[in-house]
Amino acid sequence: MPENASLNGCIDRIELGFVEREATPRLLMKLSIQLHLAGLSLSNTVSILEIFGVERARSTVHNWVHKADLQPEEGRCPDHVAVDETVIRLNDEQYWLYAAVDPETNELLHTKLEPTRTNVIAYSFFRELREKHDVDDAVFLVDGAKPLNDACRRHGLDFRYERHGNRNSVERVFREVKRRTTSFSNCFSKAEAETANEWLRSFAFAWNQLI
Template sequence: MPEFDRLNGDSGWIDLEFMERERTPEEVVEMGIQLHLAVLSISNTKQHLEWLGVQRSRTAIHNWVQKADLQPKGTRTSNYVALDETVIQLGTERYWLYAAVDPKTNEFLHVRLFPTANSGLTHVFLRELREKHDIDDATFLIDDADHLQAALSRLGLRFHIRRHGNRNSVERVFREVKRRTSSFSNTFSNVEPTTAESWLEAFAVWWNRCQS
């Protein structure tokens, strides 16, 4: 699989401070986290580690990703920001993944999971994005959703309604998220929204590393 080509020894982006109480060698934890974020379900990651002679439970691998607390970091200045949301299924419940993407680099700037999509939650998302990045002079590329336009206008941020061109970057990212979540639907079957959001943030960090 092409995702395996993106795995390498550079795992400095994974904070292993939580390893103080871990009995597993750091290199095994790093490999498990990368495999799960890049291409494999937790069950398949467990099997892959077993082929290498390492016996660890699915719960242990799940906890590695959660404890690493990976989130997109670093302040950036972008001329354009692609903004959109998509539905993520958590068991029988539907949640909305909000994402802001730099269309020049295809990197996530911010991700959040909300129980619905409306102007109020969009405003919360944009306020958090503003705290992390210098986007006051950016132009937001959006579809024609009223709640996106209302929240951007409320904050005095510029936007263009686009269905093609640069805004396609966020659609490409969402397709990859959908591919990954559908390939291990069991992971999101019985989890809290905060757990799913934590995984999505970790995925965003891995994705950004692949774009650089």
């Protein structure tokens, strides 16, 4: 599908039910949300609005993104699921980002940000993933991380150890998230963990529309 068609489709899916009184045209609000989630910094997104004669603060666009409450679609039925965890910096603190990706489509199925890395948290992540998608018959691709392996066993899921191959899809997602949070520190700067989680869900929504 052409990239511009994907962009238009993504814009159409952005709901603005949170808007009560807003002078900005709705199409420009949706465009701003999509451009920022697609990789544009808040400063550059504001500059795009100025081209249309609309002046808004970066914090305004930031609030639009979070209030839109975007999330990836549920109900997927993948044959394989690549699962991994990586460290994300939130202000000066270390958090663990858990992610599940369909390696055949590169779509993000589920993300979660946690302050630590334990067997209990990994088990909870898999439970939420199973609630959102039909993955009980899928083969899970994991690395040597013991919490992930333990969670698969406790849930009775079929899994295999794989460091590369189909697991490259989840590594690609992690690289993009880290690029965004490093380049655009205003995304997670002075943000609460739940705000970061909301941004990650919005990012997953946009990622799935544009890949």
